Amino acid sequence: MQTFILSNNHWICGNRTMSPEKLLQSLFDSRVQASARPSNRGRHPTRIRVLQALQRGNLCIPDLAEKSDVTRQTAYRAVAPLDEAGLVRERNDCFTLTCSGSRMLQAYLQLDDEVTVDSLARLARSPHQQWLLQALGEEAMRKCTLVERARNEGGPSRTTIHRMITSLQEDGYVALRSGTYGLSETGELLRESFEHLHDIAARAIENRSFVRWLPAELDSLPLEALENFELIHNTPEQPHNVLNAFVSGAGIDLEAFRGMGAIRSPALDQAYRPVVKHTPSVTVVFTDEVLFQFHGDHRFVDYATQFDYSAYLEDGLIRQDARLLFVPGPIPLHLAIYDDSRVIMAPAPSTGVTEAESTALESSDSCIIEWALGLFTAHLEDARPPIQVFQEHAATLSGDKDGHERLLRSLTPQKKAR
Numbered sequence: 001m002q003t004f005i006l007s008n009n010h011w012i013c014g015n016r017t018m019s020p021e022k023l024l025q026s027l028f029d030s031r032v033q034a035s036a037r038p039s040n041r042g043r044h045p046t047r048i049r050v051l052q053a054l055q056r057g058n059l060c061i062p063d064l065a066e067k068s069d070v071t072r073q074t075a076y077r078a079v080a081p082l083d084e085a086g087l088v089r090e091r092n093d094c095f096t097l098t099c100s101g102s103r104m105l106q107a108y109l110q111l112d113d114e115v116t117v118d119s120l121a122r123l124a125r126s127p128h129q130q131w132l133l134q135a136l137g138e139e140a141m142r143k144c145t146l147v148e149r150a151r152n153e154g155g156p157s158r159t160t161i162h163r164m165i166t167s168l169q170e171d172g173y174v175a176l177r178s179g180t181y182g183l184s185e186t187g188e189l190l191r192e193s194f195e196h197l198h199d200i201a202a203r204a205i206e207n208r209s210f211v212r213w214l215p216a217e218l219d220s221l222p223l224e225a226l227e228n229f230e231l232i233h234n235t236p237e238q239p240h241n242v243l244n245a246f247v248s249g250a251g252i253d254l255e256a257f258r259g260m261g262a263i264r265s266p267a268l269d270q271a272y273r274p275v276v277k278h279t280p281s282v283t284v285v286f287t288d289e290v291l292f293q294f295h296g297d298h299r300f301v302d303y304a305t306q307f308d309y310s311a312y313l314e315d316g317l318i319r320q321d322a323r324l325l326f327v328p329g330p331i332p333l334h335l336a337i338y339d340d341s342r343v344i345m346a347p348a349p350s351t352g353v354t355e356a357e358s359t360a361l362e363s364s365d366s367c368i369i370e371w372a373l374g375l376f377t378a379h380l381e382d383a384r385p386p387i388q389v390f391q392e393h394a395a396t397l398s399g400d401k402d403g404h405e406r407l408l409r410s411l412t413p414q415k416k417a418r
Contacts, residue, residue, distance in 0.1 A: 018081065021130075022124075024201055027104070028118075028121035050064060050075070050088075055105070061095075085208065086098055089212050098214060100214075100219075106219060107200055112189050115189050120193065123194050133190065139182075142180050143181060172186050203226050213351045213357075215351060218375070225368055226365075230362045242346050246360070247268065249362075250272045256338075257275050257339075258373070260286075260334065262287045262349060262350065264290050264293045276322050282318075285331075287331060325380065326385075326389050327382050328392075331348050334346045335375065343363055346358055346361070
């Protein structure tokens with residue numbers, strides 16, 4: 001298993017360092033593309049085709065090679081930098097498209113037709129060309145002014161500037177007007193497109209430990225907004241940092257709490273019991289599996305009966321304005337939203353994350369909170385009260401007399417034996 005270390009916003013794997021520029025170069029540089037059928041060499045770059053193939057589901061190398069129209073050897077080479085950057089994730093010899101991989105693919109597919117892949121690849125390879133487009137994007141300048149600015153900023157030489165301007169003029173990205181050089185409309189598109197792709201790449205690499213576990217369907221996560229946040233990592237020495245982050249979040253006075261979870265933990269039960277009891281507005285969405293765990297614990301059933309057991313079964317009300325609802329399928333994130341002003345989220349087990357690899361994100365950024373609320377609302381629309389879950393489950397047990405009787409017993413509050 002490869003080990004990745006974050007250093008100065010670059011992920012280091014072995015003796016390689018993944019930077020946003022290197023990631024974009026690997027995505028767009030046609031020199032490493034090898035189609036299995038020569039007639040198809042003019043299509044999207046290989047690594048883009050790999051991302052497209054993974055949109056359809058998890059794939060091992062032989063299937064990935066076939067669907068990407070490359071040899072197996074090329075497929076191995078193609079996924080390596082994508083895995084390093086967290087655009088794909090490998091598990092049990094199969095690869096999965098991640099949230100950031102899907103986001104990068106979307107950005108690529110939305111490129112204007114006038115911005116070519118070759119021009120993006122050249123830009124990714126050339127810090128000098130990046131400097132030039134940035135400078136001309138700020139204002140049009142005479143060549144002598146560009147040379148002087150480059151000298152002051154440690155930029156390219158006079159000869160290099162002259163060569164780049166000539167090349168960019170020929171490609172239609174730079175225009176000469178009244179003795180000054182500036183970006184054409186197409187040149188501005190190229191600069192904006194590269195900056196957008198570079199920003200996605202930088203955020204994906206910088207936050208790889210978190211976003212690599214998020215599935216592709218969460219690609220609406222605003223990676224560009226990941227600024228005002230903290231990543232909380234589990235480590236071998238402190239394997240419960242993520243759990244402790246959720247536990248500590250419960251120790252504050254709240255007006256509203258929204259949560260989403262796929263596990264039941266004694267530590268979380270104890271920490272959030274006061275939240276459920278005292279917070280004016282509480283809504284928590286769990287998976288059905290958690291519901292059955294609840295009803296396997298007489299202490300929870302006793303707690304549910306203290307308010308109104310019928311209201312709990314029929315509406316999920318554990319008390320007035322505090323609801324527990326349940327969804328049938330897996331959920332991708334554990335989520336805790338406090339007063340719509342702070343959020344903690346961490347990948348759920350359905351993503352394949354292990355406890356040792358888990359990372360939580362805590363943020364008060366309004367864009368992140370808005371996104372988290374949207375995700376919560378989407379799952380809330382599919383959530384059902386306990387009685388509906390039990391009724392649906394009973395239908396699957398209709399031919400199992402013992403199972404049906406166990407289900408009925410779980411619905412009935414049991415008195416503890418004296």
